[in-house]
Amino acid sequence: MTTYRAPVTDMQFLLRNVFKAEELFATMPGTSEVSDDLIDAIIEEAAKLIEGLIAPINQTGDRQGCRFENGVVTTPEGFKEAFAAWSAGGWAGLTGSVEFGGQGMPKVLSALIEEMAFGANPSFALYTILTTGATLALSQHGSEALKQRFLPKLYAGTWSGTMCLTEPQAGTDLGMINSKAVPNADGRYNVTGTKIFITAGEHDLTENIIHFVLAKLPDAPAGPHGISLFLVPKLLVDESANLTGQKNNVTCGSIEHKMGIKASATCVMNFEDSQGFLVGEPNNGLVTMFTMMNYERLSMGLQGNGLAESSYQIASDYARERLQGRAPTGPQLAEKAADPIIVHPDVRRMLLTMRANIVAGRALSLYAAFQLDIARFHQDAAARNQADQLVALLIPVQKAYCTDRGFESCVLGQQVLGGHGYIAEWGLEQNVRDVRIAQIYEGANGIQALDLMGRKTVRNKGELLDVLVAEMDEFIKSQQSVAAMQPYLKIFAEGKQRLVDTTNAVIKSATDQPDEIGAASYAYMELLGLTLYCFMWQRILAAALVALDAGTGDRSYLESLVKTGEFFLYRLMPRSKSLVEEIAAGAAPLMAMSAEQF
Numbered sequence: 360m361t362t363y364r365a366p367v368t369d370m371q372f373l374l375r376n377v378f379k380a381e382e383l384f385a386t387m388p389g390t391s392e393v394s395d396d397l398i399d400a401i402i403e404e405a406a407k408l409i410e411g412l413i414a415p416i417n418q419t420g421d422r423q424g425c426r427f428e429n430g431v432v433t434t435p436e437g438f439k440e441a442f443a444a445w446s447a448g449g450w451a452g453l454t455g456s457v458e459f460g461g462q463g464m465p466k467v468l469s470a471l472i473e474e475m476a477f478g479a480n481p482s483f484a485l486y487t488i489l490t491t492g493a494t495l496a497l498s499q500h501g502s503e504a505l506k507q508r509f510l511p512k513l514y515a516g517t518w519s520g521t522m523c524l525t526e527p528q529a530g531t532d533l534g535m536i537n538s539k540a541v542p543n544a545d546g547r548y549n550v551t552g553t554k555i556f557i558t559a560g561e562h563d564l565t566e567n568i569i570h571f572v573l574a575k576l577p578d579a580p581a582g583p584h585g586i587s588l589f590l591v592p593k594l595l596v597d598e599s600a601n602l603t604g605q606k607n608n609v610t611c612g613s614i615e616h617k618m619g620i621k622a623s624a625t626c627v628m629n630f631e632d633s634q635g636f637l638v639g640e641p642n643n644g645l646v647t648m649f650t651m652m653n654y655e656r657l658s659m660g661l662q663g664n665g666l667a668e669s670s671y672q673i674a675s676d677y678a679r680e681r682l683q684g685r686a687p688t689g690p691q692l693a694e695k696a697a698d699p700i701i702v703h704p705d706v707r708r709m710l711l712t713m714r715a716n717i718v719a720g721r722a723l724s725l726y727a728a729f730q731l732d733i734a735r736f737h738q739d740a741a742a743r744n745q746a747d748q749l750v751a752l753l754i755p756v757q758k759a760y761c762t763d764r765g766f767e768s769c770v771l772g773q774q775v776l777g778g779h780g781y782i783a784e785w786g787l788e789q790n791v792r793d794v795r796i797a798q799i800y801e802g803a804n805g806i807q808a809l810d811l812m813g814r815k816t817v818r819n820k821g822e823l824l825d826v827l828v829a830e831m832d833e834f835i836k837s838q839q840s841v842a843a844m845q846p847y848l849k850i851f852a853e854g855k856q857r858l859v860d861t862t863n864a865v866i867k868s869a870t871d872q873p874d875e876i877g878a879a880s881y882a883y884m885e886l887l888g889l890t891l892y893c894f895m896w897q898r899i900l901a902a903a904l905v906a907l908d909a910g911t912g913d914r915s916y917l918e919s920l921v922k923t924g925e926f927f928l929y930r931l932m933p934r935s936k937s938l939v940e941e942i943a944a945g946a947a948p949l950m951a952m953s954a955e956q957f
């Protein structure tokens with residue numbers, strides 16, 4: 360049976376050859392010491408921990424799940440030890456501010472490590488991701504005193520974090536939350552309310568849990584502009600960051616029984632006059648949260664990629680071993696009763712679809728992570744601004760498209776194994792269940808598509824897309840003299856033009872017809888996702904051709920990249936044409952039926 364192997368070769372190729380990470384990091388003051396050698400050392404160290412300690416408790420974690428008894432949540436066997444090793448290795452504070460005990464590393468690095476963790480054990484990864492998100496909100500919006508008190512122990516993994524947004528009546532529409540925060544004379548707040556579906560709301564991995572809770576102040580305006588963000592510890596903490604020994608009226612009411620990620624505790628959390636601290640400005644909680652949401656959404660795309668990679672490893676190993684039928688061109692293993700199923704074109708279709716989307720999804724995630732790093736570390740305000748614009752455009756697509764492709768890959772992997780893919784033993788059945796949630800949480804994919812189409816495209820008349828298109832054009836120009844790239848560039852340039860024309864058409868039709876935005880949004884997100892994957896493949900193909908010409912690197916690996924890239928261009932990219940037709944059909948066929956007719 361296949362056990363998870365961190366895709367270190369792919370990751371190193373993307374960082375060194377495609378994105379030239381060392382060169383970029385050398386230009387920014389906070390990252391100038393991040394060399395290729397340091398990156399290799401960090402990735403290899405993380406891979407060792409993830410393969411050796413975290414992957415082996417994935418299946419057992421799924422079988423055992425979390426246990427809930429009298430308000431106490433117990434994680435499955437091995438989780439405590441693995442989390443302790445994770446914390447001891449300094450992984451919890453990898454990207455954290457150095458000033459408070461973090462290691463100040465760029466997001467690009469942690470993105471790769473997150474992908475590995477999600478691929479090896481998504482439930483475990485979630486305990487770590489939520490803490491990273493919480494530290495981000497605090498380090499960017501918290502007061503100095505709050506940072507001093509809470510960040511070092513969150514970075515050390517002694518405490519963990521949560522994001523408490525959802526309530527029974529308020530999911531996507533957070534303007535409808537009921538949780539309240541009443542100010543005290545001492546500048547603190549009493550927070551009261553019930554939150555549902557809270558990942559890692561209660562568990563036994565850390566000595567304290569620091570909740571980031573959305574609630575409304577008494578005089579708050581109605582709707583999304585009346586929400587504030589509060590830091591609410593499970594156990595009270597004094598000013599020197601020591602536990603006072605007092606509880607804070609934060610209790611777990613129950614845990615959910617769900618389809619997948621069974622070792623991740625999804626909790627109902629009750630806050631009853633719990634002591635809280637305001638983070639950021641009053642009534643600005645959603646904006647404050649958005650800082651961490653860009654990072655959290657990137658992580659969800661990485662969950663999709665990670666589990667797709669794990670599924671690909673299982674399926675490609677299996678397809679080389681499983682003997683069924685004969686190759687259409689004649690027996691390949693004449694001495695055996697049948698050929699391995701990898702000889703069949705349809706099995707290759709499934710494996711290549713997986714691989715082509717995984718590599719492009721990983722590259723797109725890194726591209727977005729680089730923009731987050733430029734926005735954080737670059738000295739030049741114009742470069743930071745451009746990176747911010749790209750982040751705004753890329754994150755909803757990366758989240759939705761990578762998670763959709765991730766789910767598709769897990770299902771394709773299951774199909775490659777036939778009936779064995781449906782059986783628990785092989786792991787694909789668990790991957791299908793575990794990856795599914797990534798399309799739903801952190802804003803359902805339909806909402807990501809709406810954000811992309813409405814706020815990020817129509818509202819600013821395509822201004823953000825112009826920034827991306829300028830990057831694409833610059834790349835195309837840089838390759839004009841490379842003969843081998845010309846057939847690839849032709850497909851890319853046509854796809855890019857289809858995207859630009861479709862964007863202009865939607866902006867025009869949406870001006871006086873409000874339903875057109877929602878009607879176009881999902882197919883538009885897919886069109887942009889597909890075009891971005893095509894852009895990533897152009898960059899990968901260009902880098903692979905350079906390495907092949909120079910005779911550097913593993914030839915067979917580089918050739919496999921070229922063949923996978925060609926599969927993407929000739930077999931997957933044509934879908935952009937049907938997406939354009941789908942978008943052009945507009946809202947009328949969607950809105951024609953009355954609610955009763957459904």
Ligand SMILES: Cc1cc2nc3c(=O)[nH]c(=O)nc-3n(C[C@H](O)[C@H](O)[C@H](O)COP(=O)(O)OP(=O)(O)OC[C@H]3O[C@@H](n4cnc5c(N)ncnc54)[C@H](O)[C@@H]3O)c2cc1C
Nearest residue numbers: 522523524525530531556557558625800801802803805806
């Ligand atoms: C396992 C798990 C873990 C979670 N972890 C957390 C957590 O840690 N913290 C937290 O706060 N929450 C968490 N959530 C909640 C999660 O983020 C929400 O479930 C999600 O945001 C969707 O909200 P909802 O379930 O209320 O669906 P709804 O908002 O009711 O949406 C239902 C459907 O309607 C669509 N829809 C809604 N509004 C619109 C619109 N305006 N236009 C078009 N379509 C629309 C949605 O896309 C969706 O398909 C978790 C959920 C699960 C299942």
